[in-house]
Amino acid sequence: MTQLNIQLLLTGDELMSGDIIDTNSPMIASQLKELGVEITRKVTVADNLTFLIDEIRHMSIQSDFLIINGGLGPTSDDLTAEALANVCELPLAEHPEAIEHLEHWCEKRKMELTQQNLKQALLPKDCNIIPNKIGSAVGFSIEVNDCIVMCTPGVPVELEVMMEHIRTIISAKLPDNIQTKTTRFQVFGIGESKIQKLVDESFPDWPQEVALGYRAASPTIEVKLTTRSADDEKLKQHWQNKLEDLLGHHIYHHIESKPVTVSEKLVQLLDAENLKLTLAESCTGGLIASNITSVSGASNIFEAGYVTYSNEIKIQTLGVSAETLESDGAVSRRCVIEMANGALNKAKADVVVAVSGIAGPNGGTPDKPVGTVWIAWGSMNNISSVCLAIPGGRKYFQHMVSTIGQDLLRRFIKKIDEIPLYIKEREVK
């Protein structure tokens, strides 16, 4: 890592009061890591003008770059612009680009541009705008005390989009000899510590020149191979191949432009194969359908999903037999297979995922404890099924069942025979 001094100032009463957890600074740090630079020091203060002015002055003197996060909103406790203008000894002025952005933003929402909102265009005179593709508050940058100060919004999704611009600003000032080369791919179904253990065991001679990094984006993990110089490119390729063999089809995506979710990957695959998907969900209660339809273009591959929460509805809507429910119960192989076939028939779809399980916290029995789930997937006359144990709480269970169901269908469509680790580790015989 280079010796650039990059500091981070976070502002917000809610960050000091314990009401929210700071996820912004880990995100900033991991994005900067890809440039081969890191945050040297991080300060968090409440929304207080005096504190902010003191910190900005002090930090801008110490560092080459200062990223300020938060305090760009329209309310009276949003003080970043005022504090920075004070340190720069500049007046606050309505920035024409910011005004334009606000007008456009309000127009799209058929909202009136209020005085309150206009406050977000009052910026240190002649600062540079950092566009905000999502929210109303633009970011901005300005140089003071030989430090480039960049102001960003506290809303995580707005910040994330803005980070591309921030990275460009920092990159431009990086010494030429830093050329980090990174390969990234996404993995599902195998945890970070498990990967590291496998690597340690299988490749005790893993070379230092190829740094192995992880970024958890639950329930998937991004694996990164980084080398410091272009000379090591071949070396990286060699070890990348070995790692890919080791992780097999747990790797579901090689990142070229940006990470994708398991759902995005599945929708792309279904679209490419011209297959229609249907879903029969009990314990996930619509989460799989919601994951699929959150992907733009889902309507090409998805027409119908059935959230059949009660037994009666399973019978009435999907044609599950009353006898199956009586003899085997709703959380059973027969039930999920009947659900899968019923959904395929009703929706006239090509492929299906059906799930039935016990999300908890109530409803468990000694035979079928909370966390038990049956999953069926495949196509007409070709349905597979498995019973897994996924304890860990209702939301985690629903999230995991949903993603596992989608991953199993991805593997089915790609005709992958390899048994995923989550089946090996969690299967209930």
Added chain:
Amino acid sequence: MTQLNIQLLLTGDELMSGDIIDTNSPMIASQLKELGVEITRKVTVADNLTFLIDEIRHMSIQSDFLIINGGLGPTSDDLTAEALANVCELPLAEHPEAIEHLEHWCEKRKMELTQQNLKQALLPKDCNIIPNKIGSAVGFSIEVNDCIVMCTPGVPVELEVMMEHIRTIISAKLPDNIQTKTTRFQVFGIGESKIQKLVDESFPDWPQEVALGYRAASPTIEVKLTTRSADDEKLKQHWQNKLEDLLGHHIYHHIESKPVTVSEKLVQLLDAENLKLTLAESCTGGLIASNITSVSGASNIFEAGYVTYSNEIKIQTLGVSAETLESDGAVSRRCVIEMANGALNKAKADVVVAVSGIAGPNGGTPDKPVGTVWIAWGSMNNISSVCLAIPGGRKYFQHMVSTIGQDLLRRFIKKIDEIPLYIKEREVK
């Protein structure tokens, strides 16, 4: 809150690299809040001796209390004791109480006390021990620069147990008259800046003694009223009543123990009223069902949801008429009302939400641009409907439509006549 200056220094490479999220400081903050005090300033640095010495010196000069978190472990990058000893100009010495603790700790685990572990007993000479009931590293406190410095372990569960002791140390120095009183409630359908604007306009004489704060938890907002002393309790009650009148039924929950989501509130309400819910979703693709079923106990009030993404499935599953789809299209009043009635009939439910809209980015027309949605809600023979414009991207659209649908049903069940602001502002006539 009192004017005590309490600062927090967090140390750890993993906190700087973005590899972990800091949950310790919110926990410390919320524990201190119960004493009526808050953290003034928080600094995070990597495990670097020079950085630590600089920060400890600087922060101890500024503050009354300094809590240091992290860096107490047995490895070479655990530097807190050494840095603090340096600032105090004291030698490091084996602390008898710490040795005893380590011996006891190892004995209980049938482990040998190693040189590595003994490092955790090397503390600034004559410091006071803060017992660690769980881990091997004791905490310790010492006074320097008129500041009480308290060192705590980075492991969250060890820190949490140690906080009792920390609170006792701080309490002992607190002035007698400090008693913060906070009232919190949750709001949906009106933004932070809009609330602030309404308050500014309606109550220009809002008293300084009653602090108004917000916390966005998209798409809801938590509003907080805080007074510094018990004497102001009546004053707070007075202004709280006024604010409640102003915000009306946008307030969906008064927080007594913890915040709840709009879905949790709706599930509670349906359960209390003994009503069964069904859902007919097109553009939200299962998100409403997923929100509802993420709530534990949802099976009491929810049996069936229909994700009818294509026209054909709307006809086949919900009995929407082909003629309606032909003449008015799927994004129309007639269609959502037929979807709502169809779902009520099929699921034999009491109440329903049905939605059909254009989530985008594709599929918009000049008449029905991306972001247009029809929502129907109510009970058999008593279905209301509205068309709203909700631009802002696919996920935001789905998230908002889902929450608005649930909020409209909450209002219906509670027989609330007030027209919510999101209808006033977004209705397409």
